[in-house]
Amino acid sequence: MISFESDYIAGAHPAVLKRLCDTNLESLPGYGSDKYCEAAKEKIKKACNLPDAQVEFIAGGTQTNAVVISTMLKDYEGVVAATTGHVSAHEAGAIEYTGHEVLTVPGHEGKMYASELKSFIETFYGDEAHDHMVFPGMVYISHPTEYGTLYSKKELSDIASVCREYTIPLFLDGARLAYGLMSKDTDLTLEDIANITDVFYIGGTKVGALCGEAVVFTKGNRPAHFLTSVKKRGALLAKGRLLGVQFDALFTDDLYFEIGKHAIEMAEKLKGMFRDKGYEFFIESPTNQQFVLLTDEQYDRIKKQVAISFWEKPDSTHTVVRLATGWSTSDEDLKELGQYL
């Protein structure tokens, strides 16, 4: 059965896997101190055009969010996210497990508004502010969001301005960053993101790696003894090379961007196929995740032939499903999908 279930249905991109094979026999020191981690960091800094950035690799996305948020927040602070943000809704309580609250502002197709963020933060600074509430100590956004949508450069800058006004770091979760960067509807480059945010991560798991995310601290703000904090959270791999080699491959010859570009092209075609057959979209997504509104009959029929993800039930007779493309999505997959629509 063909699958559009997610962007992590296949193994590694062939070029990533090849690099793992090519380097497999080398003796390397552990815990991320090997030369491939080093090389990958350099390549990422170059891609960000930010020579002073500090790059660290962590195995998975939930883990990355938990590690970054909990090491950067102060004891009395929480992280602000959109109600639909991954850390608010889909992390099984991983942020709260670190002892910190997730504070929420409204989500608009996955995005937060700078104006609403500002209003929210302001309430902690007024005349009547008091110490009985969790203080907003970081702003978390995902880009693309959980609904595939993207912030414009202006929107991101506006959020960053609010953050700067209150000296709160802005953290961008880029689990699917490649798909945002290569969307036709974006004016944000990797360099922009590195400049505008305080910390962000470049997702590998959902963009051609077997596992791994690259955290980029953009302002010399990596927490002290970060390695120890990572280990304390169980997030340090003995064979750190596994992450270094993969990211080295992803940032060689623009592979990371090529993967993004390919998935976007496939998503555009997929979108066209659904549209041509008269399906409605639940949301207008410019990235690799597409959210289609199906009647329950359509849903029951299609899911027998194609692996897709249930998303939500907007009413009693419809179902929203998600289809995702990735590095392994092929024209043949799309053709077969077309037969079942």
Place this chain on the structure above:
Amino acid sequence: MISFESDYIAGAHPAVLKRLCDTNLESLPGYGSDKYCEAAKEKIKKACNLPDAQVEFIAGGTQTNAVVISTMLKDYEGVVAATTGHVSAHEAGAIEYTGHEVLTVPGHEGKMYASELKSFIETFYGDEAHDHMVFPGMVYISHPTEYGTLYSKKELSDIASVCREYTIPLFLDGARLAYGLMSKDTDLTLEDIANITDVFYIGGTKVGALCGEAVVFTKGNRPAHFLTSVKKRGALLAKGRLLGVQFDALFTDDLYFEIGKHAIEMAEKLKGMFRDKGYEFFIESPTNQQFVLLTDEQYDRIKKQVAISFWEKPDSTHTVVRLATGWSTSDEDLKELGQYL
């Protein structure tokens, strides 16, 4: 420079890597629900001769210890370990991070004694027992230990008897289990370990995998909603196949045991080489880790030619170093090492 620095200096065993390559293009569901995880679990249960065992995969060792200990302990309990146990000394506080104390009993070349364990636990049950101390809720041992030593079947059974007497689960950390099972000086089989302990893990990272440990709950005692607890701790990989495929390979055609056997043979040869040249051993280890007592001059000389691990300074003029063998250790490596002794 040749390296005996650890048993995680190389990538994956070629057969493991081959399996990753062979299955790379398959579309598989995420989070460990794929068929390779399923197959690997079945093979592990068979190798343990324990059809009702519950097997779960986790990416790394510290993480596995933290997840198993914190999901099995009750709120008011701590875990008992030898003072030299990995969880006591080398995990950067990962157990305490889960809110639980590590209680210690003396370590004897890495091992705890059943008699001392019993005395320790008894103090919580006497007339004068009270509720102001952390209750021992699990016993943690590593096998092989951090010093390469092994429990005999009788020693392990005696510890298990103490545990059973007080209804405390026994957890065996098998990060290097293969090397214990294939040692010439052991009378413990994998089946014995599955029968005697309540939960243990079969280490992959240090035995030919890129990452991954297989936790075996032997008595139907896997904590409820274990997947959610794993995710909450950031320990759930989206591409769970990465662990399933590797363990499927490790438990096909006895590869896991073959790797152990090879490393033990290499360690025996290495031991002989040091002995022949008159070096003393800090500890008599029957497994793949060897601890050699060097003068500081010897240490300074050898470490320029061979990557080895500093272990400790027993006095002001000597240094204990560790050399480890693994799947990738070759006769050529040993030959070269011999030149520098």
Place this chain on the structure above:
Amino acid sequence: MISFESDYIAGAHPAVLKRLCDTNLESLPGYGSDKYCEAAKEKIKKACNLPDAQVEFIAGGTQTNAVVISTMLKDYEGVVAATTGHVSAHEAGAIEYTGHEVLTVPGHEGKMYASELKSFIETFYGDEAHDHMVFPGMVYISHPTEYGTLYSKKELSDIASVCREYTIPLFLDGARLAYGLMSKDTDLTLEDIANITDVFYIGGTKVGALCGEAVVFTKGNRPAHFLTSVKKRGALLAKGRLLGVQFDALFTDDLYFEIGKHAIEMAEKLKGMFRDKGYEFFIESPTNQQFVLLTDEQYDRIKKQVAISFWEKPDSTHTVVRLATGWSTSDEDLKELGQYL
């Protein structure tokens, strides 16, 4: 300046203080094992008409919520509260500090609806349920709520039915329970609450004690080794008598209910005074907390003469304030207040 700022502006009710003085010189064992704790527990069980209840004393409200919630939840669970619930909004992250998420359902004048609670919980049990979210493991309500409102017997029973259907304990925060029980608009008795809920607490701090809350486990469901868990959270007083003596006094000669009755009478008079002068109420509260809608001019004027609590700004020209009555509120206080309206 007279104060209606809160129900904890004064010290202890004179009868409570007298009991502390009368027993002060007695030698008593520590940590709540004294005879006054014992006697108070018996009196509370009797007042609840629940001989098998288990009663425990904890010093403060936030602490009580954190201890009860975190010792009763399983690792993978969170607590469900109304968005306006104390644990959601006003506890400085104390629940999250225990590693658990607060899940929210809409608040309606401080209350949750059984129907909305049911819909929320149902999403965790459907076909598409999955393990990536925090499972609802307890329902938390406050009675009176943070807005002074009360559940009717039917409303409480309906919520309890939902809880029972899904085997989720219902926890009632009774920080101000006396004021709910003695309201003219309630059909719920203490006995009802003991029967309907799984655990609740009888607030002392806000009802005449210097500090202290009495937790009542109604179904034999007190967590094992509760004392150790309380101490682990820093919530165990060495001189446990401080809590036992006070609750013994509060539950002698119906003092707890008398205090509630007095405060309600004072609140009714206060309400009448505001109403007579044409003020509007932000919410119709039948208990000791009254929420008045003031123009900003009125607010600025009144707060110069009377200590009152800022609550929120519903628009740019108005302010909602809270006035609370308690055991120490007198007719003289009300008379003086009247002069400033």
Place this chain on the structure above:
Amino acid sequence: MISFESDYIAGAHPAVLKRLCDTNLESLPGYGSDKYCEAAKEKIKKACNLPDAQVEFIAGGTQTNAVVISTMLKDYEGVVAATTGHVSAHEAGAIEYTGHEVLTVPGHEGKMYASELKSFIETFYGDEAHDHMVFPGMVYISHPTEYGTLYSKKELSDIASVCREYTIPLFLDGARLAYGLMSKDTDLTLEDIANITDVFYIGGTKVGALCGEAVVFTKGNRPAHFLTSVKKRGALLAKGRLLGVQFDALFTDDLYFEIGKHAIEMAEKLKGMFRDKGYEFFIESPTNQQFVLLTDEQYDRIKKQVAISFWEKPDSTHTVVRLATGWSTSDEDLKELGQYL
């Protein structure tokens, strides 16, 4: 039955209780913002001769240790204590509950040696130091110790020098500080302690208060938003006056020191009585806790007449017991005790 079970068997010192009664009817703001908290802080700063000290009140000792340690440690750090230190052994895991490890150095009659502390800390700074262990981020000592012993000024200064050398704060747990300050065998004044340590607490619960400890940050080092962190840990009392009024009384007319002096006099007499009758002491304690070595027959006989604390069994036929004096110990109590020896 007379009791020497602990120094918290009685209620409050009469002068403390009187102050609670005298101020009971006053309307005061909550959470420690009242004038008595303010006055008590000023008096404590004066007693320490440290006008810039920052003083905060917390209800209990375990809580104080947990709050101070966890708010002052960095994420990757643990606290160093003697193996016999309260935080190592008697706090039910309260420190680990905050996610931090307690690192131990040997205890010598309850005290740590500066030389051993230095050796321990040095191991984290050498050539072979690495990031896989918990870093020592605070040194915790108790004074008097759990065995009633005291540091000399030189010993305390030496420990402080080690701390300063490595920029690690020194925290002194003064749960029984008064008894240390008024011992005949001390050369340390309150002023010395304030000067030498970085943070310490002045115990109230065991020195005449119903509850309450006063934390003194001596170097402008109170953690930011400390109140929020206190509340987050459930340690903030709504009626903060309860602590403020008591400490105001304790630091009026040298009451705190008078209580200490009285208890020491009683302890000296008690010690003489035991010595005269030929009993041996387990440890030579110069403070209010006395540790007597009894045969098991003596223990069984005496404990029927006098409440005393079991301490430990040094061998199979002896028992060590603790007797403590306090503000309420009288000559009559001693006389009666004498009859049973």
